[in-house]
Amino acid sequence: MALPTLRSVLSAGPARSAASPHLPARTTGTTADRSGGTRWVWGAAAVLFALYAALSVRDQQRILTTGYDLGIFEQAVRSYAHGQLPVSALKGPGFPLLGDHFSPVLATLAPFYRLWPTPMTLLIAQAALLAVAVVPLAGWAQQVAGRRAAVLVAFGYGGSWGIASAVGFDFHEVVFAVPLLAFSLTALARRRMRAAAAWALPLLLVKEDLGLTVAVIGALIAWRAGRNHRLLGLATLAAGVLGTALEVLVVIPAFNPGGQYAYWSGMPATGSDAGQGVAGLLYQATIGLVTPQTKAVTLVLLLATTAFLAVRSPLLWIAAPTLAWRMVSTNPAYWGTGYQYSAVLMPIAFAALVDGLGRWPGPVRTAWPYLVAGAAVTAVLLPQYPLAALLRPSTWHTGPRVAAAHRVLAMIPDGATVSASNRLVPQLTSRATVSEFGFPGLPLDAQWIVVDTADPQGWPVSGEQQQQDVAAAEAEGFRTVSDQDGYLLLHRGSGSGPGSFR
Incomplete structure (x- = not known):
């Protein structure tokens, strides 16, 4: 199935069918405000790209990047660029990286790396992938609530703590998922179900856990689409579940020198807490999802960047698989707001925000205080996350x-x-x-x-x-x-x- 073009995603308006109560068709503002000129969103993407690339490149130039993880991913891409399966000496002599995580999507960077064999290739590609996700989100927001609201959505996503944390820490394969999710959820909300599935299915090539995200997208397609696309939704759901199962239980263990999926040890039912019993597992699946406090802070900050408008949309359920495996893990690094782990949550949260605006019970203009509040949260958090380094003189000084x-x-x-x-x-x-x-x-x-x-x-x-x-x-x-x-x-x-x- 061919991926839809960017122009087709931006130009398609909200559904006009009254058949589904799950998808509002209402827009607001003048026709010119809603549909006139989406070129500015590409300008916003260009600005974000410049900011992200500048931070990453300066980190590399100032020797602030690390072997874990930029070095590992460069070794993977370097292998692909020379026509080999990915290996990393950083993980062990000749260690096959498909035995660690299933991320063949990295091979798409091989032609660029062949032309420019440097870690800068990966960092600049990451900046472009994160930046382009603003295009469908802001374009959709303009159709739903007008340009001023779309600008706030673009700022909220582009400056969000999850994206800033990813940019500030090396390179990671999950950045491929960010634009795929943004385009998929935009298409889903506009009832372009085939496009939603086509953008979602490549997530299976990004990382093994994202198949469960694909499954939730498939469930929403089946629920929202009615009879015409219900089979498509169910097939997408099945592909997601089976894809993750195949990758985790068969493919990765086949490549792994130890013959297993190494990250089971971080799960309570299989790792160090395996003997905690039914009561302990029940605790982990309930109270343990929000304790200790670090977990609750992450969840609150995720919703606060949308002024909690995202909870109005069922699209927020697409974040559930990522949040679940992180919060039940015994590894504290997964619980907080640092590193790259929340990057995939940002397009979901802001897609849910825009969908929530479309569900607003009154005139959309009455939702403006929430939009401003969400943007204010992003602005307040900015100094605490890596993008703020661009304003520090030390960033531009090479010692x-x-x-x-x-x-x-x-x-x-x-x-x-x-x-x-x-x-x-x-x-x-x-x-x-x-x-x-x-x-x-x-x-x-x-x-x-x-x-x-x-x-x-x-x-x-x-x-x-x-x-x-x-x-x-x-x-x-x-x-x-x-x-x-x-x-x-x-x-x-x-x-x-x-x-x-x-």
């Missing part, structure tokens, strides 16, 4: 240590095997085989070691442990080649063999 780092890194020949500090990894992954220095359990089989001794990141090991690992490497035959401004470069002497960490 002398960066130049020292690049002098040291330039001594490493292309094609070398290197074990590097986490922040130094993405500076090397385009031209060397790189592993994470100090990662417990991984063999030290590199010929070069480069670490930041003056400002250690503290992950995967503490600064003290890093010192001990450097001493152990020197005892195994590594010799100092350069030590500039805290950047230490070691090379394995002839006759010394591979070692290991702890």
Whole structure:
């Protein structure tokens, strides 16, 4: 099934059929205000792209990106660019990444990476994918509530904490899901059911858990579409459920060296809390979804950016699978508002906001206080999230240590095997085989070691442990080649063999 064009998605108006009570057809404002000129949304997307790209590129230039995760994804895309299945030395020697997460969508970046083999390719692609999602959301909002409301929706989405957190932390495969969801939900609300399914099904290639999101979209298609497209909805639902089951139970274990899906250990029923019994599982499925407080804060902030108007729309149910696996997980990193985990929630929340506007019981102008309140929440939260760094002078200043780092890194020949500090990894992954220095359990089989001794990141090991690992490497035959401004470069002497960490 061919994906719909952007023009067709933007130009299609709300449904005029009165057959479904689930989809309001009302619009507001003058005809010119509603349908005249959606070119500005592309301008909004261009501005967001520039902001996102600027932040990501400056992080890379200032050596603030990391091996976990930008380095891993660059190694994946680099593999695809050379006609190979994705592997990552950062996860282990020759580790097949399809045995970690099922994200073949990364192969779409391979032609661009082949032309420009640098992590910048991934960061700029991420900026474009996140920015283009504003096009269907704002275009739809203009038809429902007029241009001024659409501008607030564009600002709310573009500056939202979930998008800002993703931009501020490396690159991740889930950014492919953001525009797919925005276009799919816009089409769903406009009763363009085939387009909604066509935009949703590629989510199966983004990440294994997103099949459940596809399933919910399919359920809504079946519910909203009536008889004509009910079969389409049920087929989409089935494809989502079966796709996730196949990926998690068959495909990923087949590629994984351990023969299993590694992330089961984070689920209460299978991981460290497996013995908690029925009462414990019931607790996790109820009160445990909003406790500890971090979980409740995430849920409140998600809805607060829409001034809680999103709860008026059944589209909000599409966020349920992502929220469920995050909140029942035993990994605290999933519960909060940081990192990339909430990026997929933002197009869902703002699609639900626009749909909620269409369901407003009175004139849409009476919903304006809510729109302004939602935009105010976004504005208040902005300084706490990475986009605010664009306003800090330090972001645009490159310190002398960066130049020292690049002098040291330039001594490493292309094609070398290197074990590097986490922040130094993405500076090397385009031209060397790189592993994470100090990662417990991984063999030290590199010929070069480069670490930041003056400002250690503290992950995967503490600064003290890093010192001990450097001493152990020197005892195994590594010799100092350069030590500039805290950047230490070691090379394995002839006759010394591979070692290991702890």
